[in-house]
Amino acid sequence: MLKIYTEKTFLIPDHRRYVFPMLLDLHYKKSNTISESYCITDRIKEANIIILPLEYNYIRNLESGIKSRYLVLAREYNIPLWIYTGGDFGYSFNAKEIYNFRVGGFHSKLHANTFIMPSFIVDPYEYTLKTQFYPIEKxxxxxxxxxGHAQLSVIKAIKEFLVYLKVNILNRFLKKQHLDYQPFYPSSIKRATILKKLKRxxxxxxxxxxxxxxxxGARTKAENIKSTFEFFENIEQSGYTFCLRGVGNFSVRLYETLAMGRIPVFxxxxxxxxxxxKINWSxxxxxxNSSNASEIEQSIVDFHNKxxxxxxxxxxxxxxxxxxxxxxxxxxxKEIHDVFKP
Structure with a gap:
């Protein structure tokens, strides 16, 4: 069992949505599975891991020097420091003591100490479609x-570029948030361009x-329910689902497709x-590994025919x-535990 040192004073209802993901099950929900692998200790001398309790940029706004304070403790007691960086962009750390948990980023630029988390979603069969999984025939x-969001227009391109500028200038360069740099990627336009070619x-x-x-554009609860149902119904009816990154360099749709028991085209x-x-994703x-529509089409056909x-x-x-x-x-x-267990 790994003993975790963190400051439980941060683990209050007001901060719940920003809590380091594993602590949700260890502190709030008291998951038996997690409790078999981890426990929280108030004595740092006993700890195997130290965890920054809340998402990095969020907790910086509460206490500007908290990361440095935790890093000092990690070095003093020679234990790893786990930090969760949320959002579309994430943030990379250079200190060898830090292990970074995030949902996306560029593989070629990420440190070895970076763990990519899946997008943790609820079971769409249970909560949306209200039915059971079954495989469809070939x-x-x-x-x-x-x-999904896929649109070809100059106005849309301008809007996406303005959002990009806001993130990279107002937030990143002015250091309102610590974020990794990402080049401009108009995801909805990229999707529309590829899919319109595949449609032919x-x-x-x-x-x-x-x-x-x-x-x-759903605004009401009823509209949200309807749009979510249509989204998962489409995956259910299709053997394959197109999964291309969004604003951040990751695809939530990948995990939604797997949850539906269908085949992602990643x-x-x-x-x-x-x-x-652990997982042979291929x-x-x-x-x-190409955004060329003809190569995507041929890859799907070859895969299907085999x-x-x-x-x-x-x-x-x-x-x-x-x-x-x-x-x-x-x-x-649990898999992360097995990596760090003594």
């Missing part, structure tokens, strides 16, 4: 699904719903995936099991 043509494909059966706003934009020392998805009807159904079941086994907080941090 068809001659692969069905490629997508519901004779080798695929496209099942696309383009939205010009996030969640289709466009690699120099991503690092969770538990890559066996669970169409893995494409699968027998039983293989196709079996892979869907395996992807659902992969999500259930590794892509929730309890399971993920």
């Amino acid at each position: 068809k001659n043509k692969p069905t490629l699904g997508f519901v 494909s004779g080798s695929l059966k496209p099942n696309f719903v383009f939205r010009d706003k996030y969640r289709g 466009i690699d934009t120099d991503c690092r995936l969770p538990l890559d020392w 066996k669970h998805m169409v893995y494409v 699968l027998s009807p039983s293989d196709f159904k079996d892979l869907q079941s395996k992807n659902r099991v992969l999500w259930q086994t590794y892509m929730n907080r309890n399971a993920f941090f």
Whole structure:
């Protein structure tokens, strides 16, 4: 069991949404799975790990020097310091004592001490569709699904660039937040450009719903429920789902597709995936390292043609099991425990 030292005075309801993810299950929900692997100690001399209790940029606003204070303790007691950097961009640390937990970033630029977390989502079958998982049959043509923000327009490009400037100038360069640099990436335009070409494909059966706003502009609870249902229904009806990064260099849709027990078409934009020392990701998805539509199309067709009807159904079941086994907080941090256990 790993003993964790952190300041529980920060673990109050007002800060709950910013808590280091594993502490949600250790301190708030009292998960038996996590409690078998971790416990919190008030004595740092007994600790194996020290954890900054809240998301890095959020806690900096509460106490500007807290990271330095924790780093001093980590060095004094020769124990690792875990820090959670949230948001689309994340932040990298140079100190060898720091282990960084984040959801995205560029693999070629991330330190070895960086752990990519999955996007922790609830089970869409249980909470949205209210039904049970079942694998769909293989068809001659692969069905490629997508519901989401994808729009080709000059106005949209300008809006995305203004948001980019806000993050990189107002937040990053003025040091309102500590963020890694990312080049401009108009994600909705990139998606629209690729998908409109794939829609004309004779080798695929496209099942696309383009939205010009996030969640289709839903504002009310009923509209949110409807848009979420349509999103997961599309994944359920499609053997494959198109997964390209958003503002940050990661894809939440990847994990949503796995949760639905379908096959992601993952466009690699120099991503690092969770538990890559444990999971052979190429066996669970169409893995494409190009944004060229014709190469994406050929990769899907080749992947689909290599699968027998039983293989196709079996892979869907395996992807659902992969999500259930590794892509929730309890399971993920159990694997992290095994990395750090004495």
